[in-house]
Amino acid sequence: MNKNYLPWIFGIFYLFLLAATWNDRVDVNASGRTILQFWHTYNDDEEKLLKEVIAEWEAQPANSNWAIRPIRIPFDGHKPKIRTALTVGLGPDFARVDWSFVCELARKNACVDLETFGFSKISDQYLSAPLNTNRIDGKYYGLPDQTTCVALFYNKTIFRDANLDPEKPPKTWDEFIETAKKLTNSEKGTYGFGMDNTLWWTLPFFNTFGAKLISDDGKKCLLDSEAAVKALEFKASLFSVHKIEAGAWRAGAISPESGFVNGRYAMIFMGPWNLPKFTNSKLDFGVALIPAGPAGSSSNVGGTNAVIFKSSKNPRPCYDFLTFFTSAEIQARWCKRLNQMPVNRKSYDLFSFDDKNLQVFMEQLKTSVSNPIVTSYEMLEDVVNPEMEAVITGQKTAADALGNASRKVEAKVLSL
Incomplete structure (x- = not known):
């Protein structure tokens, strides 16, 4: 038999076997x-x-x-x-x-x-x-x-050391700033707050300012809205203006989770998944609602x-x-x-x-408010995160960065 026919014979046999066993x-x-x-x-x-x-x-x-x-x-x-x-x-x-x-x-x-x-x-x-x-x-x-979702974790021991009532965490963003200032000692390397800077971790800021990021029909990015700009300006100010955030979002920095456990950060955003870890570390801590902004207290999901x-x-x-x-x-x-x-x-x-x-x-x-709904949330993060970091580091204004992010989101994410 000509060997050139063998692949065809095996192919036909395979198709026959597939048809015979298909159910x-x-x-x-x-x-x-x-x-x-x-x-x-x-x-x-x-x-x-x-x-x-x-x-x-x-x-x-x-x-x-x-x-x-x-x-x-x-x-x-x-x-x-x-x-x-x-x-x-x-x-x-x-x-x-x-x-x-x-x-x-x-x-x-x-x-x-x-x-x-x-x-x-x-x-x-x-x-x-x-x-x-x-x-x-x-x-x-x-x-x-x-x-x-995430909520506000705070270290009660650090509160007491700063003569703050450990049973009265801040309820508004104004109270949060005043409290964090009393908890910050940059010479000792301790700060009132340690934050992440990805979009998902930033949603509590956007949500408490009432900023909607994607239109209901999914066709327009609203990151350049006045509410969103104010929210990001406020978040950036915790690091650049008020000096109460540790820079925990930077590459190589102590993460919010680690800084909270070792007493470097008095307050962080965190979810319930870390309650057992923090409890086992013998931390004396509490959990409170995200401080209220113009739209009240809110979080991500x-x-x-x-x-x-x-x-x-x-x-x-x-x-x-x-x-x-x-x-x-x-x-x-x-x-x-x-x-x-x-x-x-x-x-x-x-x-x-x-x-x-x-x-x-x-x-x-x-x-809590539902997260932005897009075909690729991972791509949304990839587009927005660098623009937000540029605001915190002072390279761009919030309006410029979010305007740029909005255009990129519509071109790269909402077009999928």
């Missing part, structure tokens, strides 16, 4: 239940509770035809993994994803509009900030399953959302499970057991934390 039947388990694949990024403790919730949902008579198969994937790299799986037709029925990924998936027509199932009838039970990270071009393409993929042959039971999973009762149990923030506002009436610091985060989430 578009959805997998079923040994009990005859149809399997719904759920990709998630929960840790060990979270996954254990997730499986308990799944068992409860499956035990309900209305769900007797379905079996949810949870498959854990690493959070780092989950975006490219899901992109690849969807491209080759091997994606799950539904998945837990970072809040910033929903917009890309929605605009690629990869996930289901939840109004297909009448989501508007129950949408008001979710906290608005995490919920609105799922609102893309006027429609909800996911729902929040886990949320967080982090966390994850759950989306249902259009490739799923059974989207309805996926939706039914997710609404069960994020119901007030399940959320209350989940958050009480894992010390996490509820996404369902009705959960607030069903439990409280023993740790009063966690209670502060629950309150902060009530006034």
Whole structure:
């Protein structure tokens, strides 16, 4: 046989084998239940509770035809993994994803509009900030399953040493400046505040000044608004004018987290994920709401959302499970057991934390504002962060930097 024909023969055999074994039947388990694949990024403790919730949902008579198969994937790299799986037709029925990924998936027509199932009838039970990270071009393409935000951490020992009441953290930005001045001793290398300078960590400043960064229709960048300019001017002044910020945002500097633990920074922004670390370090610290600006106290939002993929042959039971999973009762149990923030506002009436610091985060989430919704949040950060740093270092005015950033965002980010 001519060897030149061998690749063709093997190719035809492969296609025949593929056709013979191809089966578009959805997998079923040994009990005859149809399997719904759920990709998630929960840790060990979270996954254990997730499986308990799944068992409860499956035990309900209305769900007797379905079996949810949870498959854990690493959070780092989950975006490219899901992109690849969807491209080759091997994606799950539904998945837990970072809040910033929903917009890309929605605009690629990869996930289901939840109004297909009448989501508007129950949408008001979710906290608005995490919920609105799922609102893309006027429609909800996911729902929040886990949320967080940042608040003001302060060192009570340093407060006492400065003759300040450790039970009275600053409530407004004016009070914050006056307090931080009393806590700053540059000769000793101690400062009233240590801050990050990425966009996500700057959102509390923008939000407390009432600055909206992207228009509702997603077509215009509003970073050059008067409110946004004032917010960035204020943030920069903490370092350049008032001399109360340590320069923790600079490359090679002591990070806010480390500076707080070692007593160099009296106040920082931080999330609830570091409460155990700070507690174990024997710090005497407190947590307060972000100081209020012209628009009051507000913060950013982090966390994850759950989306249902259009490739799923059974989207309805996926939706039914997710609404069960994020119901007030399940959320209350989940958050009480894992010390996490509820996404369902009705959960607030069903439990409280023993740790009063966690209670502060629950309150902060009530006034948090949804993050800017763009197809690539990573690119948004890449465009905006250098412009903000140029303001803090005195190379540009806030108006010039944000005007430039706004033009770049519209050209590079909003055009995606």
